[in-house]
Amino acid sequence: MTNVSAGTLRRRPAQRRSVERVERMLDECARLLDEVGYEALTTKEVARSAGVPIGTFYQFFPDKQGLVRALALRNLDAFLARLTARLGSAGISDWTDAVDLAVDEFVAMKRTTPGFAIVDFGEVLPTPEGPPLKGTNRLLDAALENNVIVADRLRALTIDLLGAPTGPGLDRALIVAVEAADAVLKLAFRTHPDGDPDLIAECRRLIRAYLADHLPEL
Amino acid sequence: MTNVSAGTLRRRPAQRRSVERVERMLDECARLLDEVGYEALTTKEVARSAGVPIGTFYQFFPDKQGLVRALALRNLDAFLARLTARLGSAGISDWTDAVDLAVDEFVAMKRTTPGFAIVDFGEVLPTPEGPPLKGTNRLLDAALENNVIVADRLRALTIDLLGAPTGPGLDRALIVAVEAADAVLKLAFRTHPDGDPDLIAECRRLIRAYLADHLPEL
DNA sequence: CGGTGATATGAGTGGACCTCATGTTAAGCC
DNA sequence: GGCTTAACATGAGGTCCACTCATATCACCG
Numbered sequence: 001m002t003n004v005s006a007g008t009l010r011r012r013p014a015q016r017r018s019v020e021r022v023e024r025m026l027d028e029c030a031r032l033l034d035e036v037g038y039e040a041l042t043t044k045e046v047a048r049s050a051g052v053p054i055g056t057f058y059q060f061f062p063d064k065q066g067l068v069r070a071l072a073l074r075n076l077d078a079f080l081a082r083l084t085a086r087l088g089s090a091g092i093s094d095w096t097d098a099v100d101l102a103v104d105e106f107v108a109m110k111r112t113t114p115g116f117a118i119v120d121f122g123e124v125l126p127t128p129e130g131p132p133l134k135g136t137n138r139l140l141d142a143a144l145e146n147n148v149i150v151a152d153r154l155r156a157l158t159i160d161l162l163g164a165p166t167g168p169g170l171d172r173a174l175i176v177a178v179e180a181a182d183a184v185l186k187l188a189f190r191t192h193p194d195g196d197p198d199l200i201a202e203c204r205r206l207i208r209a210y211l212a213d214h215l216p217e218l
Numbered sequence: 219m220t221n222v223s224a225g226t227l228r229r230r231p232a233q234r235r236s237v238e239r240v241e242r243m244l245d246e247c248a249r250l251l252d253e254v255g256y257e258a259l260t261t262k263e264v265a266r267s268a269g270v271p272i273g274t275f276y277q278f279f280p281d282k283q284g285l286v287r288a289l290a291l292r293n294l295d296a297f298l299a300r301l302t303a304r305l306g307s308a309g310i311s312d313w314t315d316a317v318d319l320a321v322d323e324f325v326a327m328k329r330t331t332p333g334f335a336i337v338d339f340g341e342v343l344p345t346p347e348g349p350p351l352k353g354t355n356r357l358l359d360a361a362l363e364n365n366v367i368v369a370d371r372l373r374a375l376t377i378d379l380l381g382a383p384t385g386p387g388l389d390r391a392l393i394v395a396v397e398a399a400d401a402v403l404k405l406a407f408r409t410h411p412d413g414d415p416d417l418i419a420e421c422r423r424l425i426r427a428y429l430a431d432h433l434p435e436l
Numbered sequence: 437c438g439g440t441g442a443t444a445t446g447a448g449t450g451g452a453c454c455t456c457a458t459g460t461t462a463a464g465c466c
Numbered sequence: 467g468g469c470t471t472a473a474c475a476t477g478a479g480g481t482c483c484a485c486t487c488a489t490a491t492c493a494c495c496g
Contacts (some may be wrong), residue, residue, distance in 0.1 A: 280455075
C-alpha cells in the first residue's frame with residue numbers, strides 16, 4: 001500500500017508519538033474541512049485542534065496544500081484498500097461488476113468519511129502551486145495525478161480477476177474513465193448532499209458505454 | 219448573452235471608464251493566472267497591473283474568488299458566442315458534429331485565450347467559500363454550475379438545428395456529458411501543454427458513446 | 437555523565453486581504 | 467453661476483494567516 005509520506009511530507013515521523021501526531025493532524029484537517037470548507041481552513045487551527053504546536057506542524061507538512069495533499073493520499077489508500085477487499089470477497093463475473101463496486105465504494109466514502117466530501121483524491125484543489133507552465137522542475141506533482149494511480153490499481157485488479165487484455169490503450173481508457181467518473185460523482189454530490197441518485201446512475205451508464213468500446217469482449 | 223455582473227460584482231460599472239477598468243482588471247487577472255498560477259495571484263498585483271487603486275478593485279469585486287468567478291463567467295460568454303457562431307455557419311448534419319465543434323472550440327480557447335488554461339468556466343476553484351454544507355442561503359452559487367449553463371445552451375442549439383427530442387432525461391445527459399468532457403479535457407491539458415491529442419480523441423469517444431445511449435435516433 | 441545530533445517549540449516576520457475615513461467628482465436645484 | 471447632496475475614488479493601515487528560526491529539550495552513546 002502506498003504511504004502518506006510519499007513525496008508530501010518534509011520529515012517522515014519515526015517515533016510512535018510523531019506518527020500519532022501526524023495522524024491526528026490529518027484527522028482534524030478532515031473534520032475542519034467539513035466544518036469550515038477549504039478556504040477557511042487554517043494551519044494554526046489544525047495544529048491547535050490536534051494539540052500540536054504550530055512549529056511541529058511545519059516539521060511534517062510543507063504548507064497548507066501539502067497537508068491537504070497528504071489527506072488526499074490517505075483517502076486514496078483507504079479507497080483502494082476497501083475496494084480491494086470488496087473485489088476479493090464478492091465474486092466478480094465481469095468488468096461491469098467492478099465498475100459498480102468502485103462507484104459504490106466511492107459513494108459510501110463520500111457519505112461517511114470525514115472531509116471526503118470536500119477533498120477526495122482527485123486533482124488536488126487549486127493547481128498545486130507556483131508557475132504552472134514555466135519551469136519543468138515540479139518534482140512533487142505526484143498528487144496531481146492520483147487518478148492515474150487509481151486507474152493503475154483498477155487495471156491490476158481487473159486483469160487479475162478476469163484476464164482482460166492489457167496494453168497502452170486500456171491504460172488510457174481507464175484513466176479517462178476514472179477522471180470522468182470522478183467529475184460526474186463530484187457533480188452528484190454538489191447537487192445533493194447524499195449524492196443525486198439519478199446522477200450516480202448516469203455515471204454508471206457513462207462509464208459502461210465508454211468502456212464497452214474498449215473492452216469489446218464480454 | 220449573459221453578463222459578467224450577474225451575481226458576481228458588488229457594483230455594476232455604469233460609466234464608460236468604470237467598464238473599461240473592470241475589463242482591464244479581468245484581462246490582467248487572466249494574464250497573471252498564466253504567469254504565476256492561481257495561488258500566487260494577488261488582488262494587489264491585479265489592481266496594480268490594471269492601473270487601478272486597490273480600493274477601486276474592491277468597489278467592484280467582493281474578493282479574489284469573485285474576481286476569478288467573474289473571469290470564468292466572461293470565458294463562458296466568449297465560449298458560447300464562438301460556438302454559436304460556428305454552429306450557425308458550418309452546416310451541421312447530426313449531433314456528433316456539434317460535439318466535435320464544441321470540443322474543438324474548447325481546445326482552441328485552451329490554447330489561445332489567456333488564463334483559460336488555468337480557469338475555464340467549470341466548477342470554480344476551491345468550493346466557493348464558507349461552510350459548504352450548513353446553511354442553505356448560498357444565493358450566489360450561480361457560478362458553481364456554469365456547466366449547467368453550457369448544457370442548457372447546447373441543448374437549445376442542437377434542438378434548434380436538428381430537432382432532437384427534448385425532456386428531463388436529455389437535460390441531465392447533456393450536463394453529465396459537459397461535466398465529463400470538461401474533466402477529461404482538463405486532464406489532457408494538465409498532461410500536455412497543447413493538450414494531449416490522444417486524450418482529446420478519447421474525450422470525443424467518451425461523449426459519443428454516452429450520448430448514443432440517450433439519442434437513439436440516427 | 438558530558439557530548440552530539442535529532443527533535444520540539446512558539447514568538448516573531450512578512451505579506452495578503454480587505455476596510456473605511458477622507459478626498460474628489462458629478463448631479464440636481466434655485 | 468453658486469449651493470447641496472449624493473455617488474464614486476483612493477490608499478494608508480488593521481487584522482489575520484502562512485511560515486521561519488533561534489533557542490530549548492530530548493535521546494542516545496562512549
